[in-house]
Amino acid sequence: MSQLVIKDLHATVADKEILKGISLTINSGEIHTIMGPNGSGKSTLCHVLMGHPKYTITGGTIELDGVSITEMEPNQRAQLGLFLSFQYPQEIPGVKYASFLRQAKNALLAAKGLPPVKIPEFVKLLKEKMKILKFHEDFLERSVNEGFSGGEKKRAEILQMAVFEPKFSILDETDSGLDVDALKIVAKGAMAIAKDTQCGVLLITHYQRILNYIKPDFVHIMSAGKIIKTGKMDLVEEVEASGYEKFITESTEVTA
């Protein structure tokens, strides 16, 4: 059983405070979703959790299985079992997807003192996962994210999740830019992996549709750098019906 504990997290970028005290605990096997208006800091939270150098943590802590990762480099966090599915995955021209996956996997294994993957077995594993995410075989030869459609990029992120088997997966607006069919593949794929490996999931989303496939155990509403409400699936229906306004007003009334 693993645990990701975020305690009173404050973070700034270019001297502007974006996260104003986020607290959240995610256990293995739990699916949390965070919804909220644009500019609430949802994407910032994802980047701060993963250790993007542009952000400065000014208060609070992040602990994974009791180990503080607040000061750690992104690769160290990944090695401890954290994974981020990017909203805008980066292109790495000239690097074949298969090669990238293998090198990354080996880095994660090495950190645990394990030997590198055996190529034939690895290829077999890749092909298996690729099938689930509806990738054609030649995908492995393509340069990382170069020339990929929006849907392909997102499916590829989930493929990585399948290959790296993290303890906790942060899915940053995995549904943005996806058509109905792509969304189904991505969401079902992510859900299946989560169930299979019991990894904890933190899903950032705007829309309800993805939640038809990835059923959250906890729903959080974020606004202006804080989590203002936590509940269950019924919260989502409320948001869909009346928007965030109500929750924002409620929270400011409470603090006033």
Add this chain to the structure above:
Amino acid sequence: MATKQQKEITQQLADYRYGFHTEEKYEFKSEKGLTEEIVRMISAHKKEPEWMLDFRLKAYKIYREKPMPTWGSSYLNDINFEDIYYYIKPGGNKAKSWDDVPDEIKNTFEKLGVPEAERKFLSGVGAQFESETIYHSLQKHLEEKGVIFVDTDTAVQKYPDLVRKYFATVVPPRDNKLAALNSAVWSGGSFVYIPKGVHVELPLQAYFRINAENAGQFERTLIIAEEGSSVHYTEGCTAPIYTTNSLHSAVVEIVVHKDARVQYTTVQNWSRNVYNLVTKRAIAHENATMMWLDCNIGSKLTMKYPSIYLRGKGARGEILSIAMANKGQHQDAGGKIIHLAPDTSSVINAKSLSLRGGRTSYRGLLQVAPGAERSRSRVTCDALLLDTESSTDTYPTMQIDENNVAIAHEATVTKISEEQLFYLMSRGLSEQEASNMIVNGFLAPLIKEFPMEYALELNRLIALEMEGSVG
């Protein structure tokens, strides 16, 4: 496989010619600087025919008259031509002992896994290099096909007519000061002749002909591919070559006859004290194909622009260039292609990498002469800067004197983005590993053109350079 054999074979050739195992008959004290006297001594030492001595003397006069180029690099001003040995210096050009060999060189050998015996040879400390009798069967194999592959000194003696027919027809001494210098004092280099219709499947390697004595200082290479023939010639290696000689000025001339194909691959990793000023040029006749694959990683300064004159209708030229400049280095590289006939085509694809204050420059010429109708050319130069200290410049020249042509030129300058690094690091890769991956990807389209064993070694060497454990 054939590669190791060929290395050994060419070493045998060098041994034989340079008398590693035989006594020197002539004794003379070589001094620094260049005089007509020294040019004469070089020729006499090699027992050359009159016509070659004449050629050297005429070239020497031209060398004295011509000015140094005023462009290229300010490092040129540091070369003191009078403070150089132009032939064998007392004690040879090798390091006196293994202890004298710079640490950075030793470290690279270690990291690239260069075998013990090779290390000593490459640093000029040892003279002996083990060879096998496979040499004889490869030589026999080439002989049967009528292929000639010897060092140029031998060629002058054994094949004078052939040599006289082509020598200095592609790069005349008047071409530039360094070519004139080479013409006066040249020593060593390869002479390759491929008869009509013959295809040499194995790459011919110059690898171990780099004689410890003069460490390829003023090599002169001449390659002739007769009609319909083909050959791939490779020179250099990723292991650094240490030499106390600081000036290297080679000349390479290539003639590709009708329907023939020549590929010339170079991996240059001279030690960081070397000024490497090279003139490489090829003439491609009707429907011929010439490809230069040039990789420059070593030396303090390299000025090198492999060129192709597309003289025959339908000829094709390709120049693929990789340049990497680390701290204190300047790689001034590129290429020149001159379209002189109709229906000719060319590609120049240059990629450069600068780090820790290193400087790369692309210097190129794309020229289309009047009458070279329906010529097509694409020039691409991409530079990658790894930090804010480093620099890169591009000096492309296009001279198009014909309307009915299709010419394209693209240039990009990029740096490793913070977002790319973060993305890769978030997958468990260290910053170093992530940078290496990005650089590998950048160079990949060109590296894949190299023979596989070179490609693997190159990737390792580039990773080492980036780590900073070299130099």
